Every structure is written in C-alpha cells, then in structure tokens.
Amino acid sequence: MELDELTRRVFSRIFVELEASGRHVHVTKEQAQILFGHGLTPNRPLSQPGQYLANERVTVMGPKGEFRKVAVLGPERKEAQVEISLTDGRTLGIQPPVRLSGSVKDSPGATLVGPCGVVKLEQGVIAAQRHIHMTPNDAARFGVKDKQVVRLHTYTDRPVVFEDVVVRVNPDFDTFVHLDYDEANACGFRAGDLGRILP
Amino acid sequence: MELDELTRRVFSRIFVELEASGRHVHVTKEQAQILFGHGLTPNRPLSQPGQYLANERVTVMGPKGEFRKVAVLGPERKEAQVEISLTDGRTLGIQPPVRLSGSVKDSPGATLVGPCGVVKLEQGVIAAQRHIHMTPNDAARFGVKDKQVVRLHTYTDRPVVFEDVVVRVNPDFDTFVHLDYDEANACGFRAGDLGRILP
Numbered sequence: 001m002e003l004d005e006l007t008r009r010v011f012s013r014i015f016v017e018l019e020a021s022g023r024h025v026h027v028t029k030e031q032a033q034i035l036f037g038h039g040l041t042p043n044r045p046l047s048q049p050g051q052y053l054a055n056e057r058v059t060v061m062g063p064k065g066e067f068r069k070v071a072v073l074g075p076e077r078k079e080a081q082v083e084i085s086l087t088d089g090r091t092l093g094i095q096p097p098v099r100l101s102g103s104v105k106d107s108p109g110a111t112l113v114g115p116c117g118v119v120k121l122e123q124g125v126i127a128a129q130r131h132i133h134m135t136p137n138d139a140a141r142f143g144v145k146d147k148q149v150v151r152l153h154t155y156t157d158r159p160v161v162f163e164d165v166v167v168r169v170n171p172d173f174d175t176f177v178h179l180d181y182d183e184a185n186a187c188g189f190r191a192g193d194l195g196r197i198l199p
Numbered sequence: 200m201e202l203d204e205l206t207r208r209v210f211s212r213i214f215v216e217l218e219a220s221g222r223h224v225h226v227t228k229e230q231a232q233i234l235f236g237h238g239l240t241p242n243r244p245l246s247q248p249g250q251y252l253a254n255e256r257v258t259v260m261g262p263k264g265e266f267r268k269v270a271v272l273g274p275e276r277k278e279a280q281v282e283i284s285l286t287d288g289r290t291l292g293i294q295p296p297v298r299l300s301g302s303v304k305d306s307p308g309a310t311l312v313g314p315c316g317v318v319k320l321e322q323g324v325i326a327a328q329r330h331i332h333m334t335p336n337d338a339a340r341f342g343v344k345d346k347q348v349v350r351l352h353t354y355t356d357r358p359v360v361f362e363d364v365v366v367r368v369n370p371d372f373d374t375f376v377h378l379d380y381d382e383a384n385a386c387g388f389r390a391g392d393l394g395r396i397l398p
Contacts, residue, residue, distance in 0.1 A: 086384035087286055098357055098387065130357075151360075158297055158329075160385075161350075161360035185285035186359075186385035188297060 013141055015194040016132060018154065018177045019047060020184035023088050024071040025058055025112065026081040027119070032056070035114025040074035047176050048133060050075070059113040060084075064093025082110050082125045085182045089127065099126040100166060128180055131166040132197075133173035142197055145169065151198040152177060157188025161198065212340055214393040215331060217353065217376045218246060219383035222287050223270040224257055224311065225280040226318070231255070234313025239273035246375050247332060249274070258312040259283075263292025281309050281324045284381045288326065298325040299365060327379055330365040331396075332372035341396055344368065350397040351376060356387025360397065 032039050035058060042052040054072040060082055067088065081104055089096050094108050109121040132152070134144070144150060146169035152162045162183065177195050179187070231238050234257060241251040253271040259281055266287065280303055288295050293307050308320040331351070333343070343349060345368035351361045361382065376394050378386070 086387070087380060159362040161362070163358040163360070180385075181286060182381050182384035185381035188285070 011194075012138070012175075015155075015196055016138075016142075016152075016175060016177050018156070018179060018184075018189055018193045018195050020179050020181055020189055021083065021128065022071060022181060023060070023067060023082075023084045024073050025060065025083075026073055026077045026079075027058075027112070028078065028080055029076045031080055031112070031119045032076055034117040034119055035112060037116040040072060040076055042074060046073065047174050049172055049174060056114070060092065061111040061113060062089075062092025062094040065091045067091070079104060080112075080119070080121050080124045082112075082121065083128045083180075084125060085180045086127055087182050089125075094125050096125045096127040098129050100129050100131065100168075101126075128178065129164070129166055130162055130177070130179055130183055131168050132175070132177050134167055134169050134175045135173055136169055136171055138175040139167065139169040144197065152195045153198055154187045154189070154193065154195045156193045157190065158186065160187045162187075162195075210393075211337070214354075214395055215337075215341075215351075215374060215376050217355070217378060217383075217388055217392045217394050219378050219380055219388055220282065220327065221270060221380060222259070222266060222281075222283045223272050224259065224282075225272055225276045225278075226257075226311070227277065227279055228275045230279055230311070230318045231275055233316040233318055234311060236315040239271060239275055241273060245272065246373050248371055248373060255313070259291065260310040260312060261288075261291025261293040264290045266290070278303060279311075279318070279320050279323045281311075281320065282327045282379075283324060284379045285326055286381050288324075293324050295324045295326040297328050299328050299330065299367075300325075327377065328363070328365055329361055329376070329378055329382055330367050331374070331376050333366055333368050333374045334372055335368055335370055337374040338366065338368040343396065351394045352397055353386045353388070353392065353394045355392045356389065357385065359386045361386075361394075 036056045040054040043055045052074045054074045057069040059068045104124045107123045108125045112119040144167045148167045152165045235255045239253040242254045251273045253273045256268040258267045303323045306322045307324045311318045343366045347366045351364045
C-alpha cells in the first residue's frame with residue numbers, strides 16, 4: 001500500500017468532507033414541461049451519484065423579493081422543493097422551516113418562473129437541515145446509523161460544532177456533509193474542508 | 200428576594216444573551232461631513248452604552264454589487280470600518296477577513312456613497328469575529344478575562360457550539376454575544392435566545 005493510499009484510508013476513518021449547497025429547486029416532470037417546454041437536461045453531475053445540475057434555471061419569487069437564475073437539480077422528483085437559506089428567506093419574504101429534504105408538508109410556497117411558464121407552489125420552500133450523506137460502508141466505519149443525529153466539528157477558518165446533524169445512509173450516496181451557505185459562511189468553509197463526527 | 204429576581208440572578212450566572220449584528224458602517228467625523236454635510240445624529244441607542252444607530256444611511260459599493268441604506272453607527276470613530284457578513288461579501292465582490300472590530304490593517308476597501316458625497320475607503324471592510332461584550336463584573340462571574348477565547352453553546356433552533364469566540368471586557372459594555380447574520384442564521388437565532396460559555 002502506498003503512503004498516499006494509507007493516508008487516504010486513515011483520513012476517511014476520521015474525517016468527512018464538507019460541501020456547501022447553494023439555493024436550488026427540484027421540480028416534477030409536469031412542472032419542467034410548464035416552465036421549460038421540455039424535461040430537465042443535465043449540465044454537470046453533482047457529488048451524489050445520478051444527481052445533476054440542469055441546464056435549465058428558474059426565477060424564484062416571494063412576496064418581498066426574487067432570485068433569478070436559480071439552479072435546478074435533476075432528475076425530476078415526485079414533488080417540487082425549493083431549498084434556500086434563512087438569509088435567502090429574508091430577501092424573499094418567506095420563512096422556511098428547517099427540514100430534511102423531501103419533508104415539505106405545510107411549508108410555505110413560492111412562485112417559479114421559467115422561460116415558458118409559471119408554476120405557483122402551494123408548499124415546498126424549506127431550509128435544508130444540515131445532514132451527512134453516507135454510504136453503508138462509511139456508516140459502519142463511523143459507527144452511525146441512518147437518521148442518527150450527531151455532532152460535527154468543522155476544521156475550518158471559523159471552527160464550530162454543528163449539533164443536530166442528521167446522518168442519511170444510502171448505497172446511492174457518496175459521503176459528504178451538506179451545509180447551507182449560512183452554515184458554510186458561519187464556519188468559514190472553503191472547498192475541501194473537513195469535519196469530524198464527535199463521539 | 201422575589202422569585203423573578205432569583206431566576207434572573209441564576210440565569211445571569213449561566214447564560215449570556217445573543218445578539219445578531221447586521222451589516223453596518225463606522226465613519227470618521229471628516230467622512231460624516233463629506234457624506235452627509237454634518238456629523239452623525241442619533242436615531243436610537245444600541246445595547247452597548249453610548250453607541251447609537253444614526254439617522255444617516257449610506258450605500259456601500261463593491262466591485263460586484265452594492266447595498267443601499269446601510270446602517271451607520273455612532274458616535275464617529277478615528278477610522279472607518281465596514282462590517283459585513285461573508286454572504287454580503289459575495290454580493291459586493293469583496294472578501295473580508297474575519298477580524299475583531301478596530302483591526303482593519305490591510306483589509307479590503309469599499310466605496311461609501313451618501314447624499315452629499317462619496318468616500319473611497321482604501322481599507323476597512325471586515326467580517327466581525329464573533330465575540331462577547333462583557334462587563335468586568337460578569338467577566339469575574341464567568342471566570343473569563345479580556346481577550347480570552349471561549350467556546351459558546353447556543354440554545355437556539357439549530358444549536359451549535361461556536362469556537363474561537365473572543366471575550367472583550369470593558370466597563371462601558373453590556374454583556375451580550377455578538378454574532379453576524381451568517382452565524383445567527385446558521386444557529387437559527389431568534390431575539391432573546393441565550394448561549395452558554397463552555398468550561
């Protein structure tokens with residue numbers, strides 16, 4: 001085993017790489033048709049296998065403001081979801097609840113505007129609860145289970161311990177901590193920074 | 200001693216109230232003259248004795264964007280300072296270093312625009328390092344000293360432990376934790392929330 005490989009193995013038993021997620025939108029197939037006149041088309045793959053940044057972009061409108069050219073992630077989902085930070089919420093005039101992805105019941109709505117049409121969402125705007133995507137192998141290695149809530153220390157410019165970090169285990173995942181931009185900036189995150197799950 | 204008073208005393212030995220500071224600007228007397236045609240005039244007092252929110256507001260311009268109607272805090276200082284979050288920095292196109300207030304050497308500049316004139320700052324844009332303002336009495340009670348770096352647990356919607364929190368002791372201070380809006384949103388801060396200095 002080469003030193004690089006050994007280093008990598010030791011590192012992967014201690015540290016988890018951090019990623020910051022900017023504001024983004026998930027839409028259904030029907031909504032993609034309305035907004036863009038066709039289904040989503042992949043621009044580049046994301047860290048989670050099968051997920052991609054679409055070529056298509058939308059304007060997200062709230063009662064107080066809007067964001068243009070917001071990223072749309074594919075593939076299409078069964079239900080629309082708009083993931084923003086609490087800071088974004090102030091700009092839009094929307095107070096998103098802090099939720100896990102997919103949990104949009106009774107969340108506030110927003111209006112999506114595409115080049116071909118408009119979709120009014122009755123619900124779907126959330127701030128993503130910080131979470132760790134993990135492969136089953138990595139979960140076993142770290143001794144954590146799906147849905148377990150852990151504390152995570154960040155090795156960043158402005159170090160913090162994030163509490164209430166939810167572990168999500170799935171063979172389709174790659175192992176990454178997902179923070180929103182409020183959290184990323186609060187800890188001074190830079191690309192490649194690492195975190196450690198506290199015992 | 201009434202129960203309320205007892206509760207207050209016990210609380211004040213354990214908890215410190217959190218405050219979120221929005222983006223704001225400090226200017227010199229000379230700069231206030233250029234920007235507004237007169238010195239700063241108080242609008243309302245801030246939590247720190249003698250400090251006030253001024254009636255006057257400025258536009259802060261960076262290479263990529265601007266913020267209008269930015270709060271100016273008085274009284275005037277010996278050197279200008281623009282305190283923004285890292286999120287704000289992305290909007291402006293400025294990367295502020297994380298510094299204690301007053302430490303602006305070699306920080307980036309910005310342009311301030313007032314109703315009467317323009318001031319180009321060569322330096323002065325920082326992201327405020329999270330800190331705790333403390334009276335000497337409270338510092339003695341918590342067993343901390345001026346410039347000591349502590350860890351602070353937040354009792355908030357999205358609890359975190361902030362590391363590298365600097366204690367600043369001064370008889371002119373009231374005791375409050377000061378966070379910027381990235382930090383406030385990352386921990387889900389609401390007015391009145393409390394933190395605890397960890398041993």
